[in-house]
Amino acid sequence: MIERETWAEVVLDYRSLPFEGIEREIEVKLPNTQMAVAIIGPRRVGKTYLMRQIMEGLKAEGVPEESIAYVNLEDPRLVGASLDDLMTLLEVLREMGGEKFYLFLDEVQAVEGWERFVRYLLDTGHRVFVSGSSSKLLSKEIATQLRGRSIGVRVFPFSFREFLRARGFQFKRYLSSAEKARLRALLGEYLEWGGYPEAVLNPHMRIEVLKGILDLAIYRDIVERWDVRNVSALRLLLKILARSSHLTLTKAYSTMKSLGISIGKGTVADYLEYLSDAFILHRLPPYVKSYKKAELLGFKPYLVDNGLLRIMGVKDRGRLLENLVMVELLRRGFEPEEDLFYVPGDGWEVDFLAGDELIQVSYELHPLNRERELGALAKAVKRTDAERLTVVTFADKGSVELNGKRIEVVPLHEWLLR
Numbered sequence: 349m350i351e352r353e354t355w356a357e358v359v360l361d362y363r364s365l366p367f368e369g370i371e372r373e374i375e376v377k378l379p380n381t382q383m384a385v386a387i388i389g390p391r392r393v394g395k396t397y398l399m400r401q402i403m404e405g406l407k408a409e410g411v412p413e414e415s416i417a418y419v420n421l422e423d424p425r426l427v428g429a430s431l432d433d434l435m436t437l438l439e440v441l442r443e444m445g446g447e448k449f450y451l452f453l454d455e456v457q458a459v460e461g462w463e464r465f466v467r468y469l470l471d472t473g474h475r476v477f478v479s480g481s482s483s484k485l486l487s488k489e490i491a492t493q494l495r496g497r498s499i500g501v502r503v504f505p506f507s508f509r510e511f512l513r514a515r516g517f518q519f520k521r522y523l524s525s526a527e528k529a530r531l532r533a534l535l536g537e538y539l540e541w542g543g544y545p546e547a548v549l550n551p552h553m554r555i556e557v558l559k560g561i562l563d564l565a566i567y568r569d570i571v572e573r574w575d576v577r578n579v580s581a582l583r584l585l586l587k588i589l590a591r592s593s594h595l596t597l598t599k600a601y602s603t604m605k606s607l608g609i610s611i612g613k614g615t616v617a618d619y620l621e622y623l624s625d626a627f628i629l630h631r632l633p634p635y636v637k638s639y640k641k642a643e644l645l646g647f648k649p650y651l652v653d654n655g656l657l658r659i660m661g662v663k664d665r666g667r668l669l670e671n672l673v674m675v676e677l678l679r680r681g682f683e684p685e686e687d688l689f690y691v692p693g694d695g696w697e698v699d700f701l702a703g704d705e706l707i708q709v710s711y712e713l714h715p716l717n718r719e720r721e722l723g724a725l726a727k728a729v730k731r732t733d734a735e736r737l738t739v740v741t742f743a744d745k746g747s748v749e750l751n752g753k754r755i756e757v758v759p760l761h762e763w764l765l766r
Contacts, residue, residue, distance in 0.1 A: 352436060362420070371510075383470065385499055390628060391564055399454060416450045417441055417449055421457075430460070431460070431464060434459060467494065467497065502678075507679060539654065539742075562628075562659065581609050585620070589623070631649060635691045635701050645692055672764075676764060677702050691728040696727055698725055704735045706725055706738065742759065
């Protein structure tokens with residue numbers, strides 16, 4: 349049993365912690381109805397920091413500090429906390445001067461029966477924010493546990509704008525030649541090493557940081573959760589995904605068998621699901637009407653951050669650029685199989701159909717690829733309802749008229765900063 353004094357100490361200790369860091373450009377709209385806000389995303393992207401940022405915003409709006417409480421339920425002082433203990437926490441908060449609370453429960457899965465407590469809070473007029481560690485409860489499962497009484501807020505590694513802020517670079521409309529050179533250098537760093545906050549803030553040890561994040565995600569979110577025995581096969585599959593432009597379950601299975609890995613096809617399918625559930629892998633389906641054809645064409649695999657690709661040996665800048673665009677589209681709210689696809693054709697392909705926009709990604713346009721890249725867009729527009737045609741490159745800029753269609757060529761930094 350957690351003593352009342354312990355609960356009070358925990359709440360007050362967290363309340364007194366200084367708040368500092370890089371402001372996240374993540375909009376969190378509080379629901380008008382009694383619903384919890386579930387903060388979801390991969391490990392080490394700043395879910396806890398976002399909670400603290402929301403708390404600071406509430407205080408700035410005039411919400412009394414005694415009405416705001418943050419608790420990390422994996423705090424060592426709270427080991428063994430039960431549902432009854434959570435009810436004691438509520439009593440303590442009332443004694444400390446509040447009536448209706450904004451309660452932030454981090455690592456909520458640490459207490460069995462937490463969902464009943466959250467529903468009780470909602471029913472009694474409190475505002476609740478939860479996040480969870482995927483070692484025992486995947487963050488995206490929070491919404492399932494609350495049975496439609498939550499809304500999700502997705503958190504990804506730093507956007508390019510957040511990355512620039514972390515590097516102390518202020519982007520503005522007009523830049524000097526020196527500022528342009530620095531922006532280009534920073535863009536190159538972001539392209540290669542991604543935006544995991546710890547890696548960005550500790551560039552001198554980013555390889556170690558990124559390897560640690562990947563190991564944590566694999567062992568805590570997959571191996572422990574799903575009791576995976578063949579860890580080497582899981583790691584090999586992830587490396588295959590990192591280095592593949594397209595993949596099917598059959599191809600992944602065949603590749604692993606050819607490398608001497610003894611594994612069943614069903615296990616490969618399970619591993620793909622585990623990697624997706626842990627937010628490491630994102631699979632982009634083809635824009636086709638036939639389910640059978642979609643299965644034959646397979647998916648395009650992307651990882652949640654370029655830094656993970658980099659530590660697995662991926663150096664191709666075209667591959668890195670495409671992965672970066674995919675993650676940014678996810679950050680902007682597009683969902684694979686809903687409004688985000690790739691468009692396959694007979695000898696051509698367009699990388700992304702995002703809503704009503706076709707996006708082709710090419711590190712640069714030159715005489716050898718220009719006709720292919722632009723021609724694919726002109727063909728794909730006939731198969732879709734796309735209204736905008738875009739080519740994202742590292743540095744090229746302009747517009748092209750092709751078959752009566754205007755194609756905008758956008759440099760990566762402009763596209764990311766829109």
